[in-house]
Amino acid sequence: MLLRLSLQSLANRRSTALLTILALAISIALFLGVERVRTGARASFANTIAGTDLIVGARSGSVQLLLYSVFRIGNATNNITWESYRDIADRPEVAWTVPISLGDSHRGFRVMGTTDAYFEHYRFRGNAPLILAKGERFNDLFDAVLGADVAADLGYKVGDPIVVAHGLGAVGFTKHEDMPFRVSGILAKTGTPVDRTVHVTLKAIEAIHVDWQSGARTPGHSTSADDVRAMDLTPKSITAVLVGVTSKLKTFSLQRRINEYPEEPLLAVLPGVALQELWSLIGVAESALAGVSGMVVLTALIGMVAAILSSLSERRREMAILRAVGAGPRTVGCLMVLEAGTLALAGALAGTFLFLAGLLIAGPIVDQAYGLYLPFSLPSARELLILGGFVCAGILSGLIPAIGAYRMSLADGMTVRQ
Template identity: 50%
Template sequence: MSALWTVAWHSAWHRRFGLSVVVVSVALSTFLLLAVERVRHDVRENFSQAVSGTDLIVGARTGAVQLMLYTVFRIGNATNTIEWSSVKDLERDPAVAWVVPLSLGDSHRGFPVVGTTPLYFERFQYGARRALRFAQGKPFVGVFDAVLGAEVAARLGYGLGERLVLSHGKGEIAGTDHADKPFKVVGILARTGTPVDRSVHISLAGMQAIHLDWIAGMPLPGLAVPVDRVQEHDLTPKAVTAALVGLKSRVQVFSLQRRIAEYEAEPLPGVALDELWSTIAVGERALLIMSALVAMVSFAGLVAVIVTGLEQRRRELAVLRSIGAGPREILVLLITECILVTVLGALLGALACTAVVRLLGPWAEAEFGIGVRPAWPGATEWALLSAVVVAGIIASLVPGWRAYRMSLADGLSPKG
């Protein structure tokens, strides 16, 4: 058997330029399969860890995934807002235990700003219903107090008492900073491994205060409201981006969703987290199917290369037959070559997946707050690697059977 492996290796090496294309193709398909599985696993884990203990997310009329991505992960663009009166009506619903409003849209040096209430630090949970903790300081009390996520404080080198200036929107337009109303850091949250780490938290009153003299995203010329005059104005928010809702009983989720959908003042979709997971699962399956199709194309190319190469290898195979190799050994030889190509491609694909995840993982976490980390392959990834090798063996049966059927006379006296 070892002799066959040696012959197969030397034969494959002799045809290395043609087979290298197949190896790259198998490596690419393996890379896609493993990368999709790694991203799928880590994104789902990030999603499940990002928020827990919340039964509904209520926001303006938009897609469920878009609402979730922007509200929880701060990914995408701002949705429409919901009226503050609608939030108060939601709080009065008998099924509702608590409501945490969120106002988004501004930023500080690339980090999103979240306007909310002190209840956020009591009710927001992540992971296995873990509550937020303060590494330093306390929740905001004053209008211009700010609480930083751990990543914001670490990346910008901020500590308690630091003064910071917020930017309107993403701060991409010059002159849209709220420089006349700086905030003071009064608290820094402990690291959570969620988008909370990348957020600057202020009060809803503070969010309203910095926009008193703004309209349509721009400051009103000559109408600036100084900091010491802010308290003279009504700082009750007019609208918010969304609201996290906790219920007295989870069995009331669907009945509350129905009441929210029938709310007369404005359309308010209520998105249950379970619904979002099922929506994402559709995308996961689509990605896996696409990767499997790429793998099938790769193995079709492997079969084509080996079968085409048989026409040039008839004399080689005939010589092997003449020195005592039977049809069964020829079959094993072709299968062995395919296994070598498949295993090499699978290994290269696995190494490429690990390298890309290691290189791009920190960027994805810094940019989107979603950690994709290299890890020892799990059961599903080992199953995918095994499936790639098994598919290679199955693909090798076609050229192997063709070589098995070749006669010695045909090999010694090729046509043409």
């Protein structure tokens, strides 16, 4: 009976009710969208590197090793000798390795030397492989494979020449102009630091530094690119190694052996552990984002209460008639609570629909443009809990106008005001 009465009352004030529901729906859609972006960003961050069991570098800190080897931020404290790398790669529990060498740049983007194993074993977002959008991998000593952002920001296409600069400055004053590279391929968007990396071969890194010593060009030496091709370009050292093991059970024992390596001080870290440690340092923005979206929902609820309260003065006679036909003050108060709950429920349902529609349309666009993976799916258990909490909050907020209606007396409602 009360439900039908509340629905009829809302129908009589349909314009106000629809606007209130629309405001609630937009706030809920925004809240769910921010929540999905927040969890998606965290998942994307955690899936920056997947399928790699250990990251090995010179002894430093786990976060520092992760930053320069995966995120291309900062510098290594030292390099790993090629002999130590081969010793690790030849261990029976090691299934594959990906050596990487850092230290050069191109117009603000990091240049990374590696091998074809990088394209075969590097995984992100669960188990997604690197895919070439255009061109091919390394076929020549001076081939370069660009990340999606490098190609887009600098306007490169397959076949274009590029010149690598020594060091990591945005403007390289010391360039390897005598040995230019050719863009052989461009990777598809990944939403990881791969997008902002110029990939070349390990041998190419050695080749462009043939005439260099201690970070500077050796005076009087000028080896041509043709002469370099005939040289032994086996690296003397590398920056870090990505390692995959034959069995997950052997990961910790291998990590311990590498950390106790007698030939030189090395550090082996678990990528997942290091990522969680890093996220704990930069995850403050996540909490701030959740707080802002929560304030949006709170503002919408306050607006709903204000709309109901503002209608009470116009509904004094309605309340009085209800009291006259036998409805007690408690019944009138429950009617206000029920109206607020109905508006909140309708707003939650409409907001969920808007959220899912937006996710279906914008999800692929966001993934393509920013590499943020937002899969289309029904609300998760956490999101359903949030929706339930919103409806409950709407019901509780209805107590405010309910108290106002409860206090209205029959005589006040029947009084004719001039």
